[in-house]
């Protein structure tokens with residue numbers, strides 16, 4: 001939860017909410033780019049960012065992204081982050097009826 | 101397992117280890133009279149154990165594991181409050197998965213979920229926001245937990261909820277800040293610390309200046325570090341070099357990610373949404389002045405404490421740590437995890453008694469996970 005994971009910003013999904021699609025180790029996730037937005041949002045496409053709990057917190061270069069990912073895999077933190085994303089998707093899909 | 105071989109760049113690791121040894125010898129640090137270096141961040145604790153850095157470095161370096169694992173410093177009373185909110189029939193309680201197994205006085209969130217509470221693990225507070233949009237007839241509460249790395253995410257989510265005028269989204273804010281407990285530890289007369297390795301991802305948000313007091317007021321070196329093993333070794337060397345040269349400064353080893361002044365958007369969002377509580381309780385460390393955040397008056401509608409009358413808003417609370425738990429002593433460096441009578445017996449990662457056993461960033465869990473293997477197979 002504290003370390004964050006590198007992802008590549010591939011598509012802008014909602015400019016008004018500052019949301020974009022990031023590719024995180026092959027998994028596509030909608031993230032907020034608000035913290036790293038300094039110019040036009042389109043400029044972010046193709047860039048790598050450190051993503052913390054759904055927010056792009058720092059722009060990094062590709063080499064740094066690769067090195068960070070490797071270290072995260074070693075620590076088991078990359079797998080944890082990807083599992084957390086899957087859990088999040090599950091939470092959203094879950095209905096509300098079962099608690100009647 | 102030969103740990104130095106596991107590094108991405110074993111040659112660089114060996115060179116750094118040699119320089120660390122050289123510097124230790126130069127300042128006369130030995131196993132008997134070591135230099136005490138605290139790594140503040142739980143991510144660093146995990147990396148130190150994963151790579152066996154405590155065994156690879158010269159015996160004159162002794163790592164003290166700091167309070168930088170948000171799950172580990174979460175008091176039981178706050179878990180109880182989470183459970184209380186989550187068990188309301190109208191509530192969807194959302195949380196990072198890390199918090200699920202932290203024991204409360206009666207139960208953990210995991211147990212509350214098994215008992216029927218609608219508790220959902222989310223990746224981001226943005227997931228909670230989306231749940232609120234999709235379930236207008238339910239109250240969606242997000243458990244805001246963590247240091248400055250996660251604080252901006254809840255601040256920005258609250259701002260977004262406010263822009264959209266959502267009325268069924270609140271945050272149960274338990275965000276804490278890194279500098280105050282460091283100050284509390286430095287003020288503790290029993291603490292013997294010679295220097296610090298600072299949390300890189302926290303500084304990515306707040307920059308390096310919040311640590312100035314460590315160097316200026318307490319005369320201790322601090323090096324803000326990345327979490328890769330080579331980053332850590334280099335940072336330890338930088339701390340030792342400062343000691344050798346009689347300097348006490350804030351240095352930034354992780355400048356490829358950490359700007360001196362942090363991330364301005366995040367800092368502004370935190371400032372807009374949160375204010376300091378007069379004091380906040382930390383597991384093992386007690387109440388620390390100005391160390392926790394609460395939601396400002398203007399965002400009151402998004403404050404779960406206000407909405408449900410729970411938490412610090414409800415007034416006095418009393419907490420008792422479980423019988424035989426030595427988390428407090430371990431957290432302040434007075435005891436090694438293995439000296440706790442519960443370690444590996446009444447307390448394991450599967451059935452944690454204390455919070456330091458819950459997360460892989462907790463000192464006890466790290467000892468448990470990596471300690472045994474390394475003891476059996478000494479590093480080259």
Ligand code: SF4
Pocket residue numbers: 424425426427428430437440441442443444447453454455456457464
């Ligand atoms: S072994 Fe368990 S009870 Fe003992 S200090 Fe560690 S976490 Fe606390």
